[in-house]
Amino acid sequence: MRLGFDILGRLFSWATVQTEGTFWMPVQGSTGAEPVDRIFGFIFWVSVFFFVLIVALMVAFVVRYRRRAGREDAEDSAHHNTALELTWTLIPIVIVVFIFAWGFKAYLDMNTPPANSYEVLVTGQKWKWLFTYPNGHVDENLHVAIDTPVRLVMTSEDVIHGFYIPAFRLKRDVLPGRYVKVWFRAIKQGEYQIYCTQYCGTGHSDMWAKVVVHEPGGFERWLDEAGNFLKTMPPAQAGERLFRTRGCAQCHSVDGAGGTGPTFKALFGHPVPLEGGKTVTADEDYVRESIMEPQAKIVAGFQPVMPTFKGRLKDQEITAIIEYLKTLR
């Protein structure tokens, strides 16, 4: 059986094995892509064979046996033929059993991570992916080293999301209250698209991120630098980064546009009307309170839906965010 897979895999891989993407398939960015593409190629040619067979017969019959003057009636022919019917029942059974077995084998391989995989935590939330690295750094993109097995441990903070990297032929639903694990080994340096494939509401189609595959050594350099951004970047710039990566941007705009929460444009230092008629000036303490105790003061016209960030943002990070808000005039 195994030999059969290999031979057929080779035979049908000429159609799909590639590095830059084909008519049907995106670029092969991981070790998992090629087996999938080989099976795809096999099923594709089986399908083409049967489709052409059916359509060719159909067209030939229509042309040859078309109803016309002198051909009002059908010719005599059998109403059934058990041998023929058993043949065209059994041949497809053999083919689909083969496709099933091959697909299952590849599926098991793609679900069995090597023992020494590098682990990244993935969190799905409306409408953003967050990637947490072993050193505690949280990023909005997935950075990995080339030729290194990476294991993703994924969970959702709200509804079901679907984590999908087409170039790696990798997809898994990400569920709240549960951890799911997938793995891959990237084989080609570059940036690849990440999507959400499980419908999750307004921003479902904005849950985009990138996998960045670094050259050998490049990942470690990136992680050191990225994990240190609070120290290396000016506070306002670090704040902007936190704004993007920690989920603020999903509800708060910076250009005055509407959203689930009030815009941050021209917020700092200005009076804010609250539910109940009071007004408060947006200073450092107000911003800090709004992040840690979001229900304490509700801005007029908005729902009290913001989750607390207590325990999720450090003091230094809140300071950086406040500095960033000051720049939004």
Place this chain on the structure above:
Amino acid sequence: MTSNETTAAADLAAMGNTLGGDNYLTHGRGLKSWIFTLDHKRIGVMYLVAILSSFFLGGVFALLVRTKLLTPGNSAIMSADHYNQMFTLHGAVMIFLFVIPGIPAALGNFVLPLMLGAKDVAFPRLNLASLYMWVAGAVLALVSISTGAVDTGWTFYTPYSTTTNTSVITMVAGVFILGFSSIFTGLNFVVTIHKLRPAGMSWFRMPLFLWGIYGTAIIQIMATPVLGITLLLLIAERALGVGIFDPALGGDPVLFQHFFWFYSHPAVYIMILPAMGVISELVSVFSRKHIFGYTFIALSSIAIAVISFLVWGHHMFVAGQSSLASMIFSALTFLVAIPSAVKVFNWVATMYKGSIWLATPMVYVLSFLFLFGIGGLTGLFLGSLATDVHLHDTYFVVAHFHYVMFGGTVIAFMGGLHYWWPKMFGRMYNDNWGRIAALLVFVGFNTTFFTQFVMGSHGAPRRSYHYLPEFKVYHQLSTLGSYILAIGFVIAAVNLLHSLYRGRPAPANPWGGATLEWRTTTPPAHDNFAVEPVAGDPYDVEAWRYDKAVGGFVLREPARGPAAG
């Protein structure tokens, strides 16, 4: 061409046409005679009007969605929220209001008792109740649009559906009621087929359309209650906060998917089996030849109905079910492909050495074989575990689903509608315009959906308001196709409606069908048959020859009698 006014009543009578005389349409006048009717033919016609209205509505939603997708970014046509509501409505209206009841309730209601040589279905009152359950469900579903249209997708996946602030409960209650309409119809048809078959019609001399309807009815009775229970649990969770599916309340979101697909996978066979039945009738009649491999086709309908209950897990290959479960569901999924393939081979074999008549219904049959072929074969990619992981929840699935449900069921529905239309209304439509419409639908359909296979295998996720610019060309082609598709349907609709007023009166048997509905007058009388007919071989179409004087088919003399198959 003779118009009704100039055709003498005697000529009409010679054709077996009852226009102007007593038939089911003129038997009893006024609104009341329709809304309280127990006549399966009138109920079928009312169902037809209701279902085609839903198809129109669902089609408008689809065109709006496709128009938005002309551009990858924000659109002036609709916001992301409106888009999400729009594709949900498109799916829900098309599935629950159109495709599920489409062939059984509209065409089946009209044709089934006639094919059995019966006066009506077994339970005429239940039949009328089923229609009103449909109406009630449809009203609730449409009310939900004005009270905050649902944005969950037609699948209502939890916990999104229990947390979104749109009117999920109204929509779900509507679908719950529609389920009862479906159960009533299925129950009625099962009993009718068991009890009201005429003399001479053993199980294996039953028209294959009835085998299709029978298979569907079994699924309707056995699977729909599960949907009902699931939707009630969903309502309970939303309204009462009972934790069943939402992990925040201690529930399990994947449990909902198991429940939902336990119904909804068999439901796609509810949608396709009657369509296969229609094709079995049409391919024989328009090849002027006995169907090939009757027994295999009949039994494959039952095989599909049985296996369809055991494949639901293939919707959850990436949802986190165990590898073992995925393996079993994948194997069973491949098994269900076999009976469908067998049917296709038998249909093509039926055309061999036939006298193939390319009237409008046959054009739809050819279109069906082409499109359903693609739909079925692309199912192999999704049944295989390794490739499904890549293709799941992308446009590839959208394309596959539409090739099966639209290229399969809707095309067969159109073929059946054009086939039985003269029997229903006593008039012939223009065959050329019928074929032009069928051709436009075929071209438009492929342009719309084939592009989606390519997009999907490149990773474009479905249900997306925004998309990457690299997919723009595919999306624009797809939208262009949907407009061609719409034009095709408008032409078909105008052609059919026009025939009601200006169509040539139809003979009793315009196509030379050998099933019993062609033995009665056109349109049929209130009681269907003056004398209860004796059934022969339903595919002995060669016993009928074309008669120019009648403009339709008449039995050859001497009549061959009920010949053996």
